[in-house]
Amino acid sequence: MEDTNLKKIMYALTAVAVVLAVALAYIWYQKSSLVKDLTIEKEELTAQMIDLQNDYASLSSDYDTINSQLDSSREEVSQLIERIQKTEATNRTKIRQYEKELGTLRSIMRSYIVQIDSLNTLNKKLTADAAAARREAAESRRKQEELNKTVEELTGQVAAGSVIKARGLRIEAYNASDKVTDRSSRVVRLLTTLSLVENDLAPKGPVRVYIRVKGPDGILLTNSTQRTFEVNGEPMICSASREVDYQGKEVELSIYLNDITGYVKGIYTVDAYTEQTQLGSAELMLR
Secondary structure (H helix, E strand, O other): OHHHHHHHHHHHHHHHHHHHHHHHHHHHHHHHHHHHHHHHHHHHHHHHHHHHHHHHHHOOOOOHHHHHHHHHHHHHHHHHHHHHHHOOOOOHHHHHHHHHHHHHHHHHHHHHHHHHHHHHHHHHHHHHHHHHHHHHHHHOHHHHHHOHHHHHHHHHHHHHHOOOOEEEEEEEEEOOOOOEOOOHHHOOEEEEEEEEOOOOOOOOEEEEEEEEEEOOOOOEOOOOOOEEEEEOOEEEEEOEEEEEEEOOOOEEEEEEEOOOOOOOOEEEEEEEEOOOOEEEEEEEEEO
């Protein structure tokens, strides 16, 4: 009888153990499944953050203020990625917090895109209307104030657009019969020709063009008409120069270099300048 009761107790304990084992296995499975889901969720969130980081990296602007803000937001994204990588997937409170921060950074990026598009649109219009804007500013200070901070940021760009440029720069050698020659022994003077191109944004009035001609040995060719000039504060000596009246339209000009003796075979170079910038370079081969 006692053996029977003992067997019943053992069977009961075995049944309980089996039930507990099943329950524990179920709980373990549920927990493993939850951890797996949370891990996947964390990985997806991390991937979204990395995508956002790449989006920020590809976003650029020509404006210092926006660039500074972009740098700050890029740093926030990097720090956020660091934090989530160090956070356990089971810390759902932190994960939800990071999701909210991700959403905020996405919204900020969209606002940057809108700002950059707006400023680019304004920049194109401003460049086209810059000349008229200057005349209107003299008539009404109110209109100048309406250009606000964006105009100040673009001042440098407009100034760059006002620099006079040239095209068609070339240098030729002439003999005593005033004919083009390439024989060094027959050269009596050099002629540099170029055109100042049309630019409505450039200042109107007299413009002096300077040329610096160097021989094959790299030495500057000069005569009694040489003079000193400056380009962006840097003093230079010119071989010759000429002043023209520039009114924003294309102007062709020629500059002679006379009274140079001893032309030799080789390559001669000419560099043309205004006091604002270098206009270009050209070469001449004498044989």
